[in-house]
Amino acid sequence: MNPADIPSVAASADLSIFTLFWQAHWVVKLVMSGLIACSIWVWAIAIDKFLLYSRTTQAMNKFEQAFWSGQSLEELYRALAAKPNHSMAALFVAAMREWKRSFEGQSRSFAGLQMRIEKVMDVTISREVERLEKRLLVLATVGSASPFVGLFGTVWGIMNSFQSIAASKNTSLAVVAPGIAEALFATAIGLVAAIPATIFYNKFASEVAKHTARLEGFADEFSAILSRQIDERA
Amino acid sequence: MRRTRVAWTVSVIGHAMLLLWGMITFVIKPLEATPMESLAVDVVSDAEFSQITAGVRSAKKTEAPKPLVEKLGDTKPVEELTKTVEKKPEIKTASAEPMPPPPEPRKPDPKPEKSKSEPQKPKAEEKKPDEKKVEEKKPEPAKAETKPEPKADPKPDPIAEALKKAEEQKKQAEEQKKKDEQKKAEEKRKEEQRKKAEEKKRKEEERRKEIAERERQQTFDPSRIAALLDKRDAQRQAATGDTLNQTASLGLPTGRAAMLTQSEIDALRAQIQACWNPPAGAMEGSELIVKVRLMLRQDGSLEADPVLLNRGSHPYFQVAAESALRAIRRCQPYRLPIAKYQIWKDVEVTFDPRDMYRG
Numbered sequence: 001m002n003p004a005d006i007p008s009v010a011a012s013a014d015l016s017i018f019t020l021f022w023q024a025h026w027v028v029k030l031v032m033s034g035l036i037a038c039s040i041w042v043w044a045i046a047i048d049k050f051l052l053y054s055r056t057t058q059a060m061n062k063f064e065q066a067f068w069s070g071q072s073l074e075e076l077y078r079a080l081a082a083k084p085n086h087s088m089a090a091l092f093v094a095a096m097r098e099w100k101r102s103f104e105g106q107s108r109s110f111a112g113l114q115m116r117i118e119k120v121m122d123v124t125i126s127r128e129v130e131r132l133e134k135r136l137l138v139l140a141t142v143g144s145a146s147p148f149v150g151l152f153g154t155v156w157g158i159m160n161s162f163q164s165i166a167a168s169k170n171t172s173l174a175v176v177a178p179g180i181a182e183a184l185f186a187t188a189i190g191l192v193a194a195i196p197a198t199i200f201y202n203k204f205a206s207e208v209a210k211h212t213a214r215l216e217g218f219a220d221e222f223s224a225i226l227s228r229q230i231d232e233r234a
Numbered sequence: 235m236r237r238t239r240v241a242w243t244v245s246v247i248g249h250a251m252l253l254l255w256g257m258i259t260f261v262i263k264p265l266e267a268t269p270m271e272s273l274a275v276d277v278v279s280d281a282e283f284s285q286i287t288a289g290v291r292s293a294k295k296t297e298a299p300k301p302l303v304e305k306l307g308d309t310k311p312v313e314e315l316t317k318t319v320e321k322k323p324e325i326k327t328a329s330a331e332p333m334p335p336p337p338e339p340r341k342p343d344p345k346p347e348k349s350k351s352e353p354q355k356p357k358a359e360e361k362k363p364d365e366k367k368v369e370e371k372k373p374e375p376a377k378a379e380t381k382p383e384p385k386a387d388p389k390p391d392p393i394a395e396a397l398k399k400a401e402e403q404k405k406q407a408e409e410q411k412k413k414d415e416q417k418k419a420e421e422k423r424k425e426e427q428r429k430k431a432e433e434k435k436r437k438e439e440e441r442r443k444e445i446a447e448r449e450r451q452q453t454f455d456p457s458r459i460a461a462l463l464d465k466r467d468a469q470r471q472a473a474t475g476d477t478l479n480q481t482a483s484l485g486l487p488t489g490r491a492a493m494l495t496q497s498e499i500d501a502l503r504a505q506i507q508a509c510w511n512p513p514a515g516a517m518e519g520s521e522l523i524v525k526v527r528l529m530l531r532q533d534g535s536l537e538a539d540p541v542l543l544n545r546g547s548h549p550y551f552q553v554a555a556e557s558a559l560r561a562i563r564r565c566q567p568y569r570l571p572i573a574k575y576q577i578w579k580d581v582e583v584t585f586d587p588r589d590m591y592r593g
Contacts, residue, residue: 017256040242040249048241 020182025160031153031186038142039193045135046200053207056087056132060214063088087128087211088218094124095222099229114227121219128215132208136201143198150190157183498571503583505568510561512554512587521548524558524585532575534567543582558585 021032066076077096080089098120102113161179165171512522525543530536540562542555562583570578 017253017260036249040245043245043248044238044242046241047244048238051237051241 017185020185023178024182024185025157028153028157028160028183028186031149031156032189035146035150035153035186035189035193038146039189039196042139042142042193042197042200045138046196046204049136049200049204049207052132053204053211056211059086060088060211063092064218067092086131088215090128091121091124091215091219092222094120095219095226099226103233110230110233113230114223117226118219118223121223125212125215125219129208129212132211136204136208139197139201139204143194143201146190146194146197147187148190150187150194153186153190154183157186498574498578499581499583502568502570502578502581503585506558506561506565506583507585509565510585511557512585520588521546522551522554522587524551524555525582526555526558526562526585527580527582528562529580530566530568530570530578532572532579534569536563536566537579539563554585554587 021029024032073096077093077100080093081097085093095117098117099113102110102116158180161176161183164179165176168175523544523546527541527543528536529538529540540559542559545551546555548554
């Protein structure tokens with residue numbers, strides 16, 4: 001904003017969101033558009049995660065039902081191994097694959113089977129958790145950083161408007177107000193992006209912890225079952 | 235990934251809609267500050283407050299607002315300090331009238347009860363006409379003599395000489411007669427004066443009695459016994475004036491009493507300073523400024539001892555203050571416009587010794 005076009009700013013009576021954005025300094029514009037992009041990203045992630053977690057929970061419930069229904073584990077494995085699986089099913093498939101390999105081969109190796117199965121399950125759990133946690137860090141970053149980014153835009157805008165005041169030597173509120181209003185708009189956008197990001201991050205972090213606990217519980221149970229089977233066969 | 239794409243599109247569409255909604259609804263309306271009803275507040279200083287003519291809103295409207303007077307002021311006769319020219323009887327010389335009528339007895343003084351100090355005045359005035367008469371009469375015989383001389387000189391004549399002698403004799407006789415008459419008139423006048431003085435004395439006594447009586451009446455008012463029994467010192471001075479006025483007037487349109495103009499205050503100060511010898515050490519005198527409160531009577535004399543209003547730490551201050559008070563006592567009575575007596579009956583005067591040295 002040049003000092004020269006202060007009068008035009010003062011003269012423009014309509015201060016809609018669009019004009020507020022359009023008359024801002026390019027740095028402030030950059031901050032605003034970056035923050036809007038951040039907001040879009042945050043919401044995209046949030047919707048994505050929401051869908052993911054609801055589906056994961058559904059799948060887990062379905063799998064557990066099938067698992068404890070008394071169905072043969074072989075049949076279950078055959079049904080699940082064909083299509084790509086997530087979370088608990090993947091855990092089950094990974095453990096069953098290792099079991100099958102140990103029994104179907106010529107050399108029956110029971111010695112380290114228990115340990116191998118546990119390792120495989122640990123790896124699968126960590127992979128699943130990583131998939132669930134993916135891009136949650138973006139939410140955390142946006143939630144903590146975007147207020148500061150918005151504040152930077154505000155400070156820059158106010159600095160500019162004060163320079164304009166100094167240049168125009170006119171301190172009437174009509175000259176000062178538009179600059180300050182558009183500067184404050186940057187902070188507003190920053191807060192708009194930051195507040196949902198923080199809320200979603202907290203919610204999704206607890207969701208991830210819940211899922212992880214559930215996976216670990218299943219893994220322990222399944223490994224106990226397999227261990228009993230190994231001892232029986234050995 | 236399908237899910238991610240869905241999420242992105244939903245987010246973008248949501249933001250776009252939010253922005254659109256913001257653009258539509260976020261309409262800036264000009265702030266409507268309801269205009270406050272302004273309250274006019276006047277700051278009244280002490281001086282202004284004291285100049286306000288004591289007025290009551292519910293008072294009756296009068297032509298000329300009177301100041302509140304609670305006590306009758308001293309009704310002292312005003313002494314006329316400037317000497318006025320009095321009409322004197324025309325003096326007629328003997329030359330204008332050969333046979334002057336015996337001088338008319340002087341008319342009695344037109345204002346016998348004018349003031350106390352009058353008895354000396356008329357005496358001094360009365361001496362004057364006598365002297366004048368004598369002086370003016372002296373050249374008179376010479377005038378009469380010189381008149382015929384220019385004619386007689388060229389021809390000295392025995393008949394003329396005889397005539398002259400006769401004339402001279404006649405004149406001398408006339409003069410003798412006139413002198414006698416003058417003596418008689420003077421005696422008569424003196425007698426009259428004596429009579430007049432006596433009369434005046436009597437009148438004065440009468441008046442004194444009257445005043446005393448009135449004072450007695452004023453002092454003993456049965457309705458004010460409570461006030462009379464109250465032996466405490468008065469907290470304030472009662473507002474005095476020439477006529478009692480218990481009710482406050484409505485007030486002037488300007489709400490401002492008449493004030494002494496600067497030139498009148500300066501005139502008063504000049505009168506005081508004429509008698510003032512500021513202390514010699516008072517050259518550097520900003521600390522020697524002395525403020526004095528004067529209470530004056532209508533004749534310009536002091537009603538009470540002047541009151542010193544300020545104190546100073548300068549070693550010479552007390553000396554300067556004393557000298558100022560002395561000057562005030564010595565220079566009374568003061569000549570001030572009588573019309574503004576209500577104002578100058580209680581005035582404050584500032585003495586600045588620097589003014590004296592500045593010249």
